[in-house]
Amino acid sequence: MRIRLTTMKAQPRRNEIDRPSILGVTLMAFCLLLVARPARGEEENPEHQPAAANAPESTKRPNVLMICIDDLNDWVGCLEGHSQVQTPNIDRLAKRGTLFTNAHCQAPLCNPSRTSLLTGLRPSTTGVYGLAPWMREVPELQKTESLPQYFAKHGYRTAMTGKVYHYPESHTKHEVQVHGPGVNLLARPKQPLVKTPSGHWLVDWGEFPHRDEDKGDWHVASWTVERLQQEGAAAAEPQRPATQGVKNDAEQPFFLATGFFLPHVPLYATNRWFSLYPESTLKLPPIRRDDRDDTPRFSWYLHWKLPEPRLRFLEEKNQWKNLTRSYLASVSFMDSQVGRVLDALDESGLRDNTLVVLWSDHGFHLGEKLITGKNTLWERSTRVPLILAGPGVAANARCSRPAELLDIYPTLAEMCGLPAREGLEGHSLRAQLKDAAAPRLWPAITTHNHDNHAVRTEHWRYIRYADGSEELYDHRKDPQEWSNLATDARHAERLRDLRQWLPKVNAKPVAGSGGRVLTYDDGKVTWEGKAIGANDSIPEL
Numbered sequence: 001m002r003i004r005l006t007t008m009k010a011q012p013r014r015n016e017i018d019r020p021s022i023l024g025v026t027l028m029a030f031c032l033l034l035v036a037r038p039a040r041g042e043e044e045n046p047e048h049q050p051a052a053a054n055a056p057e058s059t060k061r062p063n064v065l066m067i068c069i070d071d072l073n074d075w076v077g078c079l080e081g082h083s084q085v086q087t088p089n090i091d092r093l094a095k096r097g098t099l100f101t102n103a104h105c106q107a108p109l110c111n112p113s114r115t116s117l118l119t120g121l122r123p124s125t126t127g128v129y130g131l132a133p134w135m136r137e138v139p140e141l142q143k144t145e146s147l148p149q150y151f152a153k154h155g156y157r158t159a160m161t162g163k164v165y166h167y168p169e170s171h172t173k174h175e176v177q178v179h180g181p182g183v184n185l186l187a188r189p190k191q192p193l194v195k196t197p198s199g200h201w202l203v204d205w206g207e208f209p210h211r212d213e214d215k216g217d218w219h220v221a222s223w224t225v226e227r228l229q230q231e232g233a234a235a236a237e238p239q240r241p242a243t244q245g246v247k248n249d250a251e252q253p254f255f256l257a258t259g260f261f262l263p264h265v266p267l268y269a270t271n272r273w274f275s276l277y278p279e280s281t282l283k284l285p286p287i288r289r290d291d292r293d294d295t296p297r298f299s300w301y302l303h304w305k306l307p308e309p310r311l312r313f314l315e316e317k318n319q320w321k322n323l324t325r326s327y328l329a330s331v332s333f334m335d336s337q338v339g340r341v342l343d344a345l346d347e348s349g350l351r352d353n354t355l356v357v358l359w360s361d362h363g364f365h366l367g368e369k370l371i372t373g374k375n376t377l378w379e380r381s382t383r384v385p386l387i388l389a390g391p392g393v394a395a396n397a398r399c400s401r402p403a404e405l406l407d408i409y410p411t412l413a414e415m416c417g418l419p420a421r422e423g424l425e426g427h428s429l430r431a432q433l434k435d436a437a438a439p440r441l442w443p444a445i446t447t448h449n450h451d452n453h454a455v456r457t458e459h460w461r462y463i464r465y466a467d468g469s470e471e472l473y474d475h476r477k478d479p480q481e482w483s484n485l486a487t488d489a490r491h492a493e494r495l496r497d498l499r500q501w502l503p504k505v506n507a508k509p510v511a512g513s514g515g516r517v518l519t520y521d522d523g524k525v526t527w528e529g530k531a532i533g534a535n536d537s538i539p540e541l
């Protein structure tokens with residue numbers, strides 16, 4: 001048993017989820033091998049895995065519609081991250097599929113998160129931690145088959161629009177066969193609505209009169225809707241000539257990725273969306289003023305100086321409610337665009353043979369832990385919506401097992417009957433898509449910059465920073481992660497267990513790294529190329 005477990009990608013053998021004995025762990029692992037792993041002979045010899053071996057019940061390979069969202073935390077109705085948020089469309093997708101309620105990003109920042117999801121590799125393996133570089137500039141990643149490329153290799157027709165990768169079409173032209181419109185904010189006020197300390201043009205929010213039809217995400221949704229209409233028409237009309245890569249060919253299903261930019265800043269929305277969240281009854285996220293008293297100083301280094309302001313600025317300038325409303329309004333607008341896409345899928349007649357996956361690249365703080373933005377290893381930055389629906393997926397199911405965005409690549413490949421791709425670091429969620437209660441061995445691991453990691457199990461979050469400082473939170477008693485238990489001797493054994501999950505590979509930042517890059521070498525901390533002294537005061541705004 002030990003030998004077999006050791007062959008499982010050298011992951012730690014022990015799982016602390018319910019503090020089981022070694023025997024319990026062994027049994028659990030054995031069950032997992034039965035449930036989730038192919039027989040040993042098949043595992044070691046890819047020749048024994050025909051393309052259709054894991055195909056869904058239908059012999060036809062499903063289409064894939066991947067809906068990607070930027071900076072959306074768990075403020076969606078079905079995840080209950082904010083009691084007032086209105087996202088009827090994401091909620092209806094969750095109802096007709098499986099919602100992962102404990103899903104986490106691999107990095108709390110766009111470029112490393114998306115690079116990880118699309119290559120199937122951890123940030124600690126790629127060495128991509130910052131907003132730069134573009135992944136194809138990294139020699140080791142130049143030939144890596146990305147998720148859409150792998151689908152194209154196996155006969156899928158691939159297309160994307162909006163923000164799927166962090167980089168624009170000038171960089172991504174070899175990633176898919178057909179490109180729709182990229183990221184474009186379009187409707188913007190002439191002057192910023194809020195004067196923030198950084199003055200960064202993206203960091204702005206507020207109600208601003210414009211037409212929803214003039215927003216970039218509207219255009220992205222429109223292109224996707226049109227594409228789905230064309231696919232539906234082609235499927236209904238076998239003799240129709242192929243245009244723009246759209247054709248009726250059962251051997252060539254489509255892989256269509258559509259990426260929404262909101263609720264990424266700037267958070268501009270019209271009165272229609274603001275009026276959903278009246279200021280008089282608005283609930284602000286719960287915070288504790290002393291929350292950072294028991295977090296290591298190193299936790300501040302992860303977001304030492306961001307364009308996103310601290311809570312203190314929001315309070316001093318009376319902007320906390322406005323930012324919260326702007327975020328909620330933008331979430332609801334974005335949700336309405338998801339709704340247009342889902343409606344088009346329903347109307348295309350392709351719904352029953354299309355696997356839909358919806359994810360966000362990371363979360364977002366709105367005052368929690370005294371900051372706004374991302375770039376932390378806490379729940380608010382790492383927890384994301386992850387929903388799958390369609391053929392082979394249980395409907396109206398909620399899975400609380402830890403899941404990673406990294407799991408999307410192997411999951412989609414398996415659900416579509418593609419051969420298992422070697423070298424992926426995630427694990428297929430197929431067992432949980434059939435039965436949300438199916439056991440799962442692995443925790444979710446989030447990494448921010450070199451050698452800072454969070455390990456999330458069903459009930460615990462463990463954080464270890466590069467200088468060795470640690471945090472531990474019990475989610476059954478402390479869902480806001482207010483009380484750091486890492487120094488409590490009663491948890492020593494749990495900490496030992498959790499440390500075993502930390503990635504064994506910790507690549508240094510690749511050449512060309514930039515944009516929110518933190519390094520820690522020989523006790524010296526450097527943020528974006530500038531040294532931070534051990535006694536430097538923490539930036540307050």
Ligand SMILES: [Ca+2]
Nearest residue numbers: 291292482483
């Ligand atoms: Ca605290």
